[in-house]
Amino acid sequence: MRILLPIAGISVHLWTVVGIGGIIGLLSGLLGIGGGFLLTPILMMIGVPPTIAAASGTNAIVATSSSGVAAHFRLNNVDFKMGAILLLGGLAGSGIGVHLVHILRQLGSADLAISLTYIVMLGLVGGLIIRDSWRKLRSGLVARPKRYEEEKSSVLSRLPLQMEFPHSGVRHSIFLPFVLCLLVGVLTAIMGVAGGFVLMPMMVYMLRMPAHVAVGTSLFQALFTCAGATVMQAGSNHIVDLVLALLVAIGSTIGAQIGARMSRYLRGEQLMILLGFLALGVMFKMVADLVVTPVVPISQIARIDFLKPLQHVAAGLFFFFGR
Amino acid sequence: MEVTSIPKCRARAGRRERWAVLALLMAGAFTAGAAPLRIAPGAASLPPAQMPTPRLVPEMIAMGTFYDGAHVRIEGTAPAMSGVVVTIEGTERDEIFDRKGRVGPIWLTVDKIHVQSAPSVFLRFSSAALGSLLDREEVQKYQLDEAAIVCRCRILCHCKCDSMDRMKMSGVDDTVPDSLYAAVLISDFLKLKEHDGRYEEHPGSVHIAAANAGTNYALEFEWPKNIAPGRYRVTVYACRDRRVVAQSATLLHVEEVGFPEYMAKMASAKPWEYGAVAVLVSVLAGFLTDLITSSLRRRRKPETKRA
Known part of the structure; x- marks a missing residue:
């Protein structure tokens, strides 16, 4: 059965789009990543114009994330306090990143630098996650976050504005998650993807959050980021196709539920290994894009000002913290 | 780089060669003047x-x-x-x-x-x-x-x-662009349109x-x-x-016509409201799915306990 997408103005197979959503949702619920990096190119493959695919994908991720957040909230896997700080840091970082991209493009050869940075980073993150989690699995150690007492000796514990995050079982200075997420925000703005790949390992390895709580909190952050981006894209560019987003959302919300349930039967290390393999898969895809001769050397620009509207929020944050 | 790629294209595929040659002719025509060459039909x-x-x-x-x-x-x-x-x-x-x-x-x-x-x-x-x-x-x-x-x-x-x-x-x-580069670009543009x-x-x-x-x-x-x-x-x-x-x-x-026409009109006439509705509907869809699946799970649990 085919259905017309009102904004894209094209007819697509209903079950194909729902199926695509299902796969994205499964990954989202299981691993805490938004899935935008996969969704946009797949929608483009079925004929959706690039900008509409990107903006409507963002809208679909709102549904996926909200379904995932609800499921993880029920499982007590969402640290709202940490999520709010990560959200603020990410927004500020996005604003800085957009300016940085502008400067890099003016300098020239920015694309090569961005592509290589992305490949090296995905390779490193994926490789290290797999190695570390595999070792833990083989030695039979259960991932356990350090408690407050263990953290006391750390240099980081001497930073100002220490705060307890009982849900995650950690204690950090408010600046640590904020600055880390600010860096992730800068990276996501440069690379043009939402950044679940970077955010998830960062929460587990640097903020020492349990993997399951990291998944729920990452989805909480993605929900707000994507909701803001959807309103901005619909308001300023008129490129959000709600029918497309809802079709993807039908599949992805169900997929997210299945993913969240599946995550209960997997150990934290197993989840991280899956994430690592996914990161390596994306890295190989990027390498192939760079090396393999394209069928047609020109393509319509798929980039949308995903993070540009967030600059206003970032400017507000700078004003707030600068005072 | 773009200039040298024309002979390579010819060697690779006859189809591409045809476009490159035609495009070269066209490019020469429209890069000759500042304005694009426009031939009005019926001007003979x-x-x-x-x-x-x-x-x-x-x-x-x-x-x-x-x-x-x-x-x-x-x-x-x-x-x-x-x-x-x-x-x-x-x-x-x-x-x-x-x-x-x-x-x-x-x-x-x-x-x-x-x-x-x-x-x-x-x-x-x-x-x-x-x-x-x-x-x-x-x-x-x-x-x-x-x-x-x-x-x-x-x-x-x-x-x-x-x-x-x-x-x-x-x-x-x-x-x-110069005529040679323009020819390559035209050839690429036509290939993309054919591909789509x-x-x-x-x-x-x-x-x-x-x-x-x-x-x-x-x-x-x-x-x-x-x-x-x-x-x-x-x-x-x-x-x-x-x-x-x-x-x-x-x-x-x-x-x-019908629902698609209504949606398209709303997206262009009231874009901010449309964006807010899009987010609201998506969030509700997410929560609703969670509600349905969790209630289904709750129903199954007592049955398994009884068994």
């Missing part, structure tokens, strides 16, 4: 006669919620002993593209291309191969193939904007039959599902002695 000393307006069935393609393409029939009468060419063209628009190029062993985005006044769609149907119906000059004059269509477009390089909106706002002037199914040529698809008043022609085809709503110009050319002897044109309307 002997203008073609008007023939009866073609009949379209349906006259309007209605795109409802479950739109699954449409079967279109175009028919009419042409002067006696003539071949027929039918073209369907979408409105002209500006587009921006990324262009990849080889830098050492890897492919990178090396340029941003701005194509002005390119028809969004160009479909051509004919009763025989175009070369057997018309001289090349006539094809050029009436813009009856893709290479000729590009003649009226303007291709610019080193575009500095990511989106058309920003380009219009900033009024950035792009660079006019927006530029197509179907020789031998128009059926003709001799009749008392002239030649009856009929064309039936499936309207592509990936073509957006709009007004499409249908032009019929009658060809005899390798020149166009008569022509006629009409409009084919492709419009959204």
